[in-house]
Amino acid sequence: xxxxxxxxxxxxxxxxxxxxxxxxxxxxxxxxxxxxxxxxxxxxxxxxxxxxxxxxxxxxxxxxxxxxxxxxxxxxxxxxxxxxxxxxxxxxxxxxxxxxxxxxxxxxxxxxxxxx
Amino acid sequence: xxxxxxxxxxxxxxxxxxxxxxxxxxxxxxxxxxxxxxxxxxxxxxxxxxxxxxxxxxxxxxxxxxxxxxxxxxxxxxxxxxxxxxxxxxxxxxxxxxxxxxxxxxxxxxxxxxxx
Numbered sequence: 001x002x003x004x005x006x007x008x009x010x011x012x013x014x015x016x017x018x019x020x021x022x023x024x025x026x027x028x029x030x031x032x033x034x035x036x037x038x039x040x041x042x043x044x045x046x047x048x049x050x051x052x053x054x055x056x057x058x059x060x061x062x063x064x065x066x067x068x069x070x071x072x073x074x075x076x077x078x079x080x081x082x083x084x085x086x087x088x089x090x091x092x093x094x095x096x097x098x099x100x101x102x103x104x105x106x107x108x109x110x111x112x113x114x115x116x
Numbered sequence: 117x118x119x120x121x122x123x124x125x126x127x128x129x130x131x132x133x134x135x136x137x138x139x140x141x142x143x144x145x146x147x148x149x150x151x152x153x154x155x156x157x158x159x160x161x162x163x164x165x166x167x168x169x170x171x172x173x174x175x176x177x178x179x180x181x182x183x184x185x186x187x188x189x190x191x192x193x194x195x196x197x198x199x200x201x202x203x204x205x206x207x208x209x210x211x212x213x214x215x216x217x218x219x220x221x222x223x224x225x226x227x228x229x230x231x232x
Contacts, residue, residue: 004159031216042206042222043160050217058219090159096216102148102167105218107159 001026004108006091012114013081021076021111023091031094032074033105034058034066036087043090049074081115088112118143118211120190122223130231135194137226139207142188148210149190150220151181155203163205166190177201202230 007022025032030051035043045058049068063085065077074093078085089112092105123138141147149166164175171183181192190207204225212219 031218033218040224042208042224043220044222045219048217092160094216094218098216102165102210103216103218104162104165105160105220107161109159110157 003027004091004093004106006089006108006111008111009109010112010114012116013078014116015081015083017081018077018079019081019113021078021089021091021113023074023076023108024072025074025091025093025106026072027093027095027106028071029093029095029106030071031096031103032068033092033094034064034074034076035090035092036060036085037090037110038087046076046089078113083115086113086115118147118209119221120149120207120209120223122205122207122226124226125224126227126229128229128231129197131199132196135192135197135201135228137192137205137207137228139190139192139223140188141190141207141209143209145213148218149181149183150208150210151175151179151190151192152206152208153203154206154225160206163192197228197230199230199232202228204228 004025033048034046037043047066049055091108094103094105096103121140151163152160164173166183207223210218
C-alpha cells in the first residue's frame with residue numbers, strides 16, 4: 001500500500017492564482033481530512049469528508065473548497081490565493097465503523113505552498 | 117472545552133539518556149489522547165494512543181505514555197534516547213465524541229533535540 005499520497009510536494013503561487021492540491025489513499029478509508037500547519041504551530045482542520053459525496057467544514061475553511069467523488073481521492077481547491085494561505089498542507093485518512101473516537105489517522109507527506 | 121497543553125517547546129537530551137515530554141489535558145470526560153511524531157519535512161506518524169484499556173500505553177520505537185487522571189497528564193517517555201528520535205512531537209486530543217469523525221486539537225508541539 002502506498003498509504004496517503006499528496007501532490008505536488010512544493011508549489012509557489014502568485015496572489016490571485018488558483019490551484020488544486022491532490023490527495024489519494026489506497027486503504028479504503030471512509031474518513032479523509034485536510035489540515036494546514038503554520039510555522040511553529042500544530043495542525044488545524046480545513047475540511048473533512050465522511051465518505052464519497054459528503055464533506056463538511058472544519059476550523060479554518062475560508063478560501064478553500066473540497067470535493068469527494070470517490071473513496072480514494074479528496075482534492076483541496078484554493079481559489080484566489082492569498083499570502084495568508086502560505087502554509088504546509090497535510091491530508092489524512094482514517095477508517096471508522098463504530099466511531100470510538102480513537103481511530104488512527106494516517107497522514108500524507110504534505111504539500112508546501114508559498115503564495116507571493 | 118477540551119484542549120491539550122505541551123509544557124515545553126524544546127527539550128534537549130543526550131543520546132542514551134531518558135526522554136520526558138510533558139502534556140496536560142483538560143476534559144470533562146474520558147478523553148481520546150494521542151501522541152504524534154513529525155520528522156523534518158515529513159508527515160505525522162502515530163506514536164501511541166490512549167484507549168482507556170490501560171493507563172500505561174506502549175507505542176512504537178520504545179515510547180510510552182501514562183494517563184494520569186488525577187494530574188490530567190499524558191506525558192511521553194522513553195528510557196534511552198536515540199539520535200533518530202530528534203523530531204517534533206505533538207500531543208493531540210479528539211474533541212468529537214462517539215463518532216467516527218475526529219476533530220483533533222493539536223498542542224503547540226515539543227521539539228526534541230538529541231545530541232551525541
